[in-house]
Amino acid sequence: MAEPLIEVEVVFAAVDRQLLLKVSVPTGTTLREAVRLSGMLEQFPDYKLEEYPLGIFGRVVAQPQTRPVQAGERIELYRPLLADPKEVRKMRAAKAAKAKAEKL
16 A cells, blocks of 8 residues: 655745745655655756755754655755855944944
């Protein structure tokens, strides 16, 4: 008898577009395997998605290759940051302070 299937979503946001795919996978499928089964890797061939960190609803999963998915979960692929958010905030604050000082 076939294993029961569960529904999950796989989502990735590239620089130029986003994609959310719904996929039915057998119970016990891991996060990495669900991403592969979704077809997401073929949708973004220029990215090495098989190496990207994975998360569930905004929380990074430490071992996506062993963690089984649960029905209704949204698996997220996280691409590397282009800039450190803390450094960007520091630069923006310094620029605002400089502009304010020039007005005085």
